Amino acid sequence: MAADTAVSPGAELITIQVGAQRFAIDIMAVREIRGWTQSTRLPHAPPYVLGMINLRGAVLPVIDLGAKLGLGVTKAGTSSVVVVVEVQGRQLGLVVDAVCDIITLTEGAVQPPPEVGEPTIREVVWGVVNSDEGIVTLLSLDAVLPQTVEIAA
Numbered sequence: 319m320a321a322d323t324a325v326s327p328g329a330e331l332i333t334i335q336v337g338a339q340r341f342a343i344d345i346m347a348v349r350e351i352r353g354w355t356q357s358t359r360l361p362h363a364p365p366y367v368l369g370m371i372n373l374r375g376a377v378l379p380v381i382d383l384g385a386k387l388g389l390g391v392t393k394a395g396t397s398s399v400v401v402v403v404e405v406q407g408r409q410l411g412l413v414v415d416a417v418c419d420i421i422t423l424t425e426g427a428v429q430p431p432p433e434v435g436e437p438t439i440r441e442v443v444w445g446v447v448n449s450d451e452g453i454v455t456l457l458s459l460d461a462v463l464p465q466t467v468e469i470a471a
Contacts, residue, residue, distance in 0.1 A: 327425045335416040336384040340454045347403045347459055354398035380411040405459045
């Protein structure tokens with residue numbers, strides 16, 4: 319979470335869609351955006367780890383972002399997108415329904431996530447922003463990377 323909360327006004331975030339919700343991640347963490355490619359399953363991987371793909375000779379773990387966030391399993395298909403991000407010095411793919419837009423943070427735009435009694439929310443969500451399309455949830459990619467993938471990658 320630490321790196322994300324340091325994002326200042328003028329920083330650009332890329333918005334992605336998972337189901338009906340929009341999320342934003344720091345554009346500086348995004349390495350590329352690819353169309354869906356079938357992944358190879360990893361034995362005994364958590365349910366949100368779809369498997370691994372070959373990215374120009376490098377093996378990349380692929381995470382179902384919706385499943386990881388507790389929003390349900392993404393039905394990955396030809397319209398799905400894999401956002402390749404770098405987190406903690408490692409690259410991984412995040413399967414999302416769509417890449418939507420790039421937003422530029424303005425002074426005072428970021429609000430803290432609501433207090434709902436679950437401290438793990440603040441590990442994953444470092445803020446929210448109101449937009450014309452509704453509320454955009456700002457994700458901390460450090461919390462998205464599962465420990466099992468970090469060790470295996």
